[in-house]
Amino acid sequence: MLSEIGKVRARHKVPWWTLCLVSFLLVVPVGGAWAETPPLSQWLRQAREERFHEDRYWQVLLHYRQDWRGRRSPVDDPDFFFSPSGKEDPAAELEATILALFGPESETRNAARCRFPARYQWLAEKLEVAADPVTAAVCPDLALVLDRVDPRSATLVFPGSYPNSPASMFGHTLLNFSGPRESKLLAHAANYSAFTDESNGFAYAVKGLTGLYRGYFSVLPYYEKLKEYSGLERRDIWEYPLALTVAETRRMFLHLWELRDIYSDYFFFDENCSYNLLYLLEAARPSLNLTASKPLWVLPVDTIRRLDQAGLIRGARFRPSPATVLRQEMAGLTSGEIAVARDLAKGVLDVADLPLYVTDADTRRRILEVAFGATEQDFLARRLDLQTYRTRVLALLTARSRLGRGGLDDKECEPPTRPDHGHGTSRLSLGVGYFAGSWGEELRYRPVYHDLLDDQSGYLSGAQIVLGQISLRYFPERERLRVERLDLIDLCSLTPVSRWETPISWQVCLGMQRSGSTGAGRRLTAYFNPGAGFSAQISKLSGYALLESELSVGNSMEKGYGLGGGGSIGALLEWGPWRVHGRIRLLDYPLGGRGESWLFAFDQNYRLNRQHSLSCETLRILDFGRWETTSLLLWNRYW
Amino acid sequence: MRAKIVPVSLVIMVLLTASAWAGQAKTNCGCGLGTILWGDRADGSILSQSMQVSTNGILGNQTFGITSGTLGCEQPTNIGSDDQLFAYIRDNIDGLAQDMAYGEGEHLDTLAELMTVPAEERTLFAGKLQAAFGDIFITGTEDPGLVLERIRIIGG
Secondary structure, X not given: OHHHHXXXXXXXXXXXXXXXXXXXXXXXXXXXXXXXXXXXXXHHHXXXXXXXXXXXXXXXXXXXXXXXXXXXXXXXXHHHOOOOOOOXXXXXXXXXXXXXXXXXXXXXXXXXXXXXXXXXXXXXXXXXXXXXXXXXXXXXXXXXXXXXXXXXXXXXXEEOOOOOOHHHHHOOOEEEEEOOOOOHHHOEEEEEEEEOOOOOHHHHHHHHHHOOEEEEEEEEXXXXXXXXXXXXXXXXXXXXXXXXXXXXXXXXXXXXXXXXXXXXXXXXXXXXXXXXXXXXXXXXXXXXXXXXXXXXXXXXXXXXXXXXXXXXXXOXXXXXXXXXXXXXXXXXXXXXXXXXXXXXXXXXXXXXXXXXXXXXXXXXXXXXXXXXXXHHHHHHOOOOOHHHHHHHHHHHHHHHHXXXXXXXXXXXXXXXXXXXXXXXXXXXXXXXXXXXXXXXXXXXXXXXXXXXXXXXXXXXXXXXXXXXXXXXXEEOOOOEEEEEEEEEEEEEEOOEOOOOOOOOEEEEEEEEEEEOOOOOOOEEEEEEEEEEEEEEEEOOEEEEEEEEEEEEEOOOOOOOEEEEEEEEEEEXXXXXXXXXXXXXXXXXXXXXXXXXXXXXXXXXXXXXXXXXXXXXXXXXXXXXXXEEEEEXXXXXXXX | OHHHHHHHHHHHHHHHHHHHHOOOOOOOOOOOOOOOXXXXXXXXXXXXXXXXXXXXXXXXXXXXXXXXXXXXXXXXHHHHHXXXXXXXXXXXXXXXXXXXXXXXXXXXXXXXXXXXXXXXHHHHHHHHHHHOHHHHOOOOOOOHHHHHHHXXXXXX
């Protein structure tokens, strides 16, 4: 009876009572299922107790690096981290990552696993989540990319310098992922670069130097990058196959995937293309420590050297640009034959008439190939419109196709010195000299990169890029140490004119230099000295003539400044390890009252080996109405 | 004499600088020879080139382009399993044309590999394409689908 009353009462209470019960029952089975596998809280505890966040691989995957503020990641994109404090806090980021990868909500869990497969793979192994292997995640995007790229081996690609651009000597680095296919063209190239549509060169440079651009990784078929670097920019390319296993290569690619659409502020000098590729290599093999000691600047060629020291470089292959191939093909023709090829390329001579001029089939083959190469270069340099290019190229190639295959040997060329086997990019010089009447010692430091007298092996010939070079002089008689000059920027590009092209040779110099009449004291004078002209080369001798202008600012001049112009001529000679540079310059400053200035310079450099050279500089100048002579003997150390 | 050198050299400097800064927009679109050589790059003036090198900048916003695309030369929808081959021909048409005419080359080797031509038959394959070059490229504006079709017929 009582129970019946209870039942009746219970029935009356249904509305709120059952609601609680039902909702409770709904929750319990879920909790029961959790209990079968180790619960989330246990994993979190395990990660904390075993200090997973101090694991090397975790530090590598998140790019954590020790600096004076503690461990931080240079990645700036918040999407790269699960925790809001992830950039500075490896432990908090690890916990947030475990929550995201192994949390209760299956959709977010799957998304997190597909977004960060390397993190997931590592944590699943560490936490021994056996019932939950990598395949538990369904990632169609990643699967498609893995299917297409099929990363099995990796190659470091170094597009070197291109003609008439000293800045290009810095080079660039890409990382190629190759699948099972033989062809190197079918690799995929990972490239870290600043993303921008900026067309103003100046804004470009400023923003690039100050980190105002965002850097992203991109992946494109290698043949696309070749069109850009080899075709368009006429850069010769070096390919360095890396000594990585298939598993390492795959890990590296998964980490690259994690960096997809993730930005970091781009800095030209340090956080640049080369430095960011080092993170990928660390992800491949965490025992490598490539990013820990970050210098003030990271040069692509230095990263190659660093990888070589770490035993990662298996060899080097040279891939000449079409422009280089054309130059070599032209070297095999007589000047008469080159003239015929030029007429073909310029459309002056009809292809059908070629047999009238040249009867030998092999010579005809070579002429047609040179004409094709030149037409292509003309088109790339925008000297031809698309329609003309098409018509001309089609006629040349059709004629060429009728002549069968040529000898293989004429395509082979002697590869130049590997860029990483050239002299070191930093230089320290010590010397003694006679400076306008007194003896003294000189100390000179050049952080980067290469000047006209340094050994050319591995560098662009006729190009100079000197940044931040400082010269100190000590005069024992007067017990005085002073800054003699500071070359902030000293760029020079001497590209010889050829039958095909008349490139402009140019220079830009910006810096400070001690000058002035001896009576008034020699003071530091700032100068800006651009120039342009032409140069020509015959074998190992090249000569140039430049028109120059100069703005100088300093107290040594009457009005505090001098603005003028003039010109210079010079010659460079290479004789084995010995290089000589002679130069005469006349500048006149009608504005500011500095007067006329003459300069005669004769410099020599003798290469001892990759690390050492000796140089001798002799200078005679007329400035502020006085003639002065300086002569200096220097020992140079490169590293 | 001296009075003339200075203004002349200054004017030349200004002109040179101006020409170095001038840029040109990209113009490529459509199929055929010459359309793909320029990629997405702007121009080739001295200064912008060296600046682009210094910052290693690239134009556009493609981050994971497993294959690239050329404006106005899209892939037909019914291409099926040939999509990689099609994309390769589309994106390398100039290099392929050159190699076919020369009878050898990396672009041609790659084509043979993608078409699974056995290694021992590749010389023959290259010879056939060289001999029939004039039948494959007639106008230079052929779209990649047509080029592929002709290669299939000739290369066997």
